[in-house]
Amino acid sequence: MASCARGHPGTRWRGAVTSPFMKRSARRLRTVRQAIKRDDARFAIGRFLVLGCVTVMILHVAAVVGRTVIRPESGPLVDIFALLDAGQERTLAAWWTAALLVAASIAAAMVGQLAVRASRRNREIVAWRILAVIFALLSLDEIVALHERGARWTAAAVDADSALIQLGWLLPASAILVLSLAVLIPTFRALPRRPRTFVVAGLAVSIGGAMGLEFVDVALINAGAELRWRYIAMALEEAAEMAGILIILAGISMAVQFSQADGILTVSFLKANGVRNLAVATNTRLDHRPVSTDTR
Secondary structure (H helix, E strand, O other), X not given: OHHHHHOOOOOOOOOOOOOHHHHHHHHHHOEEEOOOOOOOHHHHHHHHHHHHHHHHHHHXXXXXXXXXXXXXXXXXXXXXXXXXXXXXXXXXXXXXXXHHHHHHHHHHHHHHHHHHHOOOOHHHHHHHHHHHHHHHHHHHHHHHOHXXXXXXXXXXXXXXXXXXXXXXXXXXXXXHHHHHHHHHHHHHHHOOHHHHHHHHHHHHHHHHHHHHHHHHHHHHHHHOOOHHHHHHHHHHHHHHHHHHHHHHHHHHHOOEEEEEEOOEEEEEEOOHXXXXXXXXXXXXXXXXXXXXXXXX
16 A cells, blocks of 8 residues: 555655545544533523513513503503503613613624634624624614614605605615625625524524514505504514524524633633634633633
8 A cells, every 4th residue: 555655646645635525524523513511601591581582572462462451541551551562662672672782792792802812814803893883783773763763764755645655764774784785795704604694594583574574564554454463563573673683692602612610611712613623722711811722
């Protein structure tokens, strides 16, 4: 066999891999996909966030049913039902959604900082920071209802008799979304594959659900549908927004790994494509002291 190896100048001896297919196989052998354990901190955080979303939606249903049955015209019940109604602005649901977006913004910023310490590519670092800014702006919109100002822009730009006026904030929101693709597409391409898949899916569910169900609401109004169907559409719209943000948070969490030893919680930045290299893992503790472990 040695003579055969020497007979081919392009082949190096001692087991060197020269085939592209074999090289890819060898890289796969050196890596392992991240396995999330049941005692991982992300499970506890995820359960809390899901419970919060379910609670908000249950309170919304209770408020809608209570207002339909009791029909209060004045007094504290009117304010309580309005506060719990997810279909209105500046309510409990809006506050919770804004809190989830703030959490996503902070998480993306932290991952970006971990990427700096792990000496990742500049494009990836910038991508995480751009996502942090985007989620912060979406949270601001949820709190102060910037999109409602978009409805006034639409009303000022089109004729009062035009059917477009019914679309309200959807027109400027669609224009902003299309223009933002110039920034979003390079940002998504710079992210690791697994986090990117979940972040894009979460944005699609959240934004697509909000805009799509808003179109449904307009169609229900034009069709003269009963109010209960509009309530259902509003509930689904808010649920889609929350579910989308939870998916985004799950995607961001896939860029890191939590571990605990001797009472110290360590956050590890994962390699590209959600894969942790067994040879070298760069860990960053919460006290911001970088620790490098070599298991070779």
